[in-house]
Amino acid sequence: MRFQSSIVALVALAGFSFAQDVSVADVKAAFDTARIPTSLNLAFEPTALLTVSFPQPNGTPVVLTTGARIPRASTAGPPQYKVNGTTTSGPFVIAMVDLDAPTPQSPTWSPIRHYLGGGWSANNAADPGVLTTTTAAVTAWFQPSPSGTDPHRYVFLLFNQSPEFVTQRQVTAQTSIVSWNLATFAQQVALGSPIAGTFMLVSAQ
Template sequence: MLRLFNLWAFLLPGLLVKASPPDLGDSSLAKVRQKFEDFNIPANVHLTFDPVVLFELTFPEPGAAPIHVMAGEQLERNATAGPPQFALRSDHRAATGHGPFVIVAVDPDAPTPQAPTVSQIRHFLGGGFQFGAGHKGMRTLVNDTPAITEFRQPTPPAGSDPHRYVFLLFKEPSGFSQQTLVNSSTSIAHFNISAFADATGLGNPLGGTFIRVGPQEA
């Protein structure tokens, strides 16, 4: 679901007027693609990024409204505890097929953007995602199998500039569930998403988004 705002109501003399601020969610593939280029993500992770679907990342917030992420948005670390939820624009299903899908999240900036000597850090890797319920023009992505790498909250070290956390959606190839390159005990450091995608037949991503997160303030 895209970021939505409640209608604002205000009174003019003798007239009740309802107005809605503009939708702030990602609504353009071209703008998402440009955001990735602006932040040098395709060059840094060595993948071609030409999305065919709007991929939505949502962080549930206890006692508050969930955060529906816009590509490139900077979040406070305490807003990213997750686990996140994923969805696709319903009208883009023809471009993706019926699934299953693989979702991968990486940090190409560890330990700092200026010296990413242990990047990429793998923050999530899961397969078997299928379309779930539809709501307000979006279809959720759900699976019923454990992730290969469960979600790890962004945790940039003290003193670092904000890191980019990149979430990518791939079509799952036949036999992916039998891949042995990465398992639940494999180190999350020094991951290479482009090499992994080549070796497992993932190809280039169908869609994606990213957030920026700085160190937790004391």
């Protein structure tokens, strides 16, 4: 019940307003309130800020504030990423998972892997921090698709890329996206703890 109350509080506060995060401490607090580290069994001590934005048909992207509620229609993506506060320009690994499938009250299918890819780097002098990659994704972007439930927590995490990730075969395009243990995978391929992250709440409407 405590988790359900936390999600209700987050939804009430989030509304549909979007802006870029400016505080690592606030991001961590939002993750803790939503019990994301507990759900992932993964430590989250961010040192940088990850900004996720979704291109829109009208040309004005939706920029995600951590914990904001996003209409599903705005999440077709694939999203764009920007990082601020890192000591290197990459490469990085990005993972996105749904922690609440099929429902937040009974997340027996979670985590569901909605994206996993590496080779992300911030090397554009004209737009510092913008992440780009020429590396094919391990799991291509899969739009959030909750169905008739309370909002799901969709979590984006940024890791420093390890040599082991480049050569890993634990996860391929053929590997099931359901019940994927991100914490175990991160340990297997020496990703360590995420250096940045954000999340959004998405429901069917």
